[in-house]
Amino acid sequence: MVATIRDVAEKAEVSIATVSRVVNQNPAVSDATRQKVLDAISVLNYTPSQIARRLSLGRTQTVAVVLPSFFTRPSYVERLRGIQDVLTKSEYDLVIHTVDSPVQIEGYFTTLSHPSRVDGVLFISLPPTKEYVEQYLPTGAPAVLVDGNHEQFSRVMIDDRHGGRLVTEHLVKLGHRRIAFLSDFLNTPYYISMQLRFEGYREVLKTAGIPFRPEYHVEGAHARLEARELARQLLSLDDPPTAIFAASDTQAIGVLDAARSMGMRLPEDLSLVGFDNIRDAEYLNLTTVHQPLYESGVQGAQILLSMMKNPAKPIQVVTQELSLIIRSTTGPVPETGVSS
Amino acid sequence: MVATIRDVAEKAEVSIATVSRVVNQNPAVSDATRQKVLDAISVLNYTPSQIARRLSLGRTQTVAVVLPSFFTRPSYVERLRGIQDVLTKSEYDLVIHTVDSPVQIEGYFTTLSHPSRVDGVLFISLPPTKEYVEQYLPTGAPAVLVDGNHEQFSRVMIDDRHGGRLVTEHLVKLGHRRIAFLSDFLNTPYYISMQLRFEGYREVLKTAGIPFRPEYHVEGAHARLEARELARQLLSLDDPPTAIFAASDTQAIGVLDAARSMGMRLPEDLSLVGFDNIRDAEYLNLTTVHQPLYESGVQGAQILLSMMKNPAKPIQVVTQELSLIIRSTTGPVPETGVSS
DNA sequence: CTGAAAGCGCTAACAA
């Protein structure tokens, strides 16, 4: 029913090899024959079968991106968009796979990245398993980590610990000493980045001679609602923090709402810093750390493209710049604060 | 370098047909041989080539979803997630294509949906072009419209006009007569849905004997920031509306901010209704119309799956239920309002 | 500049 290369060859009265040549822009075809072929193609409304082409070429012309199933989050969407934008311009198809449990990760890391399925893989915010590293990385399709950090992978990453320091230093400089840290659960396989931010936070406290107070560290699911509750909890302490460092903007927004519902004004009564600089952060005038989300996708995809073109290429590591964006949710520590 | 079916056959000392049988769970294989093959497979770490399989089967085992390039919006992401969730459980790969200009749509509708590339196509919020309908729909891969409405397509849709009525009736019932409508630009190829909501709005006004006031209809880009400006404009009129119907929750949130920044309280000073019931709407306690976004993806994908299984299947149309979710941003018209 | 033919890795009759 659908025209094949053979139909075109027949109609143009040439061989299928010639048709293949004109389709692939091979210059070794006379203008006359080329025209005949082109005509036949348009008459028959012919499109080459990608599948056949791929089998013949021995490549799938497809790259997979694997990411946690809550790709609903703004940060994943942004990264995905970056990837999508560069892949669209290439000859590669993009297929998306989501994983939601650590056990599933295992499976995906192995079967998915098998050369029979894809020519390359992008992992977003997912740490590779040891099995994958040992068994598939050496022989399998090239892989790159976006928002991940593993010596044996090409990757684009940020210095999360540094980010944690940036935020905390800013707050300390403003005179805050009661600084809380609100984040995801730190003990999940996904969020090593959060742990690093936490470490940066603690480092700066230490340097500033501020003792770490466990009650100032709260964890919960990565969502506004949960963050709001955690913030209420924090702000209801006998000796509440004067500043909150939320490990993501999404969570910072929850804090914002909690503060607002408790009648507090920012930055007069409370200072707040987020992380990521998602759209809403700008909109809400939230002080935050900017990390290039969209660009991380773009760069990851570009690195992958280059690795697929030249498999001998050495590991490439891109560390993206972080910058503190000071907006209106941070200010000097309130005068009225009871000094601890 | 990678094991093929032939390697397995050799190692197991059987024919490739037998290997193919065990791989495809064909019961006509003795347990003994099956075991031999299975062993060989695991020793060689064999995975069948999907490409070869597809070529042989004459199917691509791939479905494409085509959507506007701003898939960054919560509503698209939700729909996409629904599609992804059902496809993950099937044997189909999902490839994503975005289009950003009407001219690109044209191209995608034709080349993309060509049978050589995909077995099925899902279009999200994209109206099919006449060319596509005439040339490709009859012979090409089955297609379904998610959030679209066209007689010749299977589709899952909502009654947007009805949604517009629901909102407006609610407002009218509360006593409002100065009701504004804030939306995307109505004259783009994408948002027919917005136009229908607008029509629903006007119908109810008419029924209620409320003349339509052009200055109460404002349009702008689909974003919080733009909506905030539009709302300010609306609220600064000499005779400002007492209620605003925002055609999407995202825009409603912009209105919320505008009102708040002008010192207005909701619903005392202003009533506000959104549309979609995205996560944030619940979080912000926004009165809105719930439309099953995630489910639209699920259903669209299921319909497509059934069409691919049985191409003779007639067109399936699912109209999803809409429901008005009354939360805290709507209330009776303020007493102090100057009656018009 | 053009054509013949082998082969990419698999599936599915058809035979045995």
Next chain:
DNA sequence: TTGTTAGCGCTTTCAG
């Protein structure tokens, strides 16, 4: 229950 074989639609030597 198993093997043989003919494709699927294309790319790519190798000859001419």
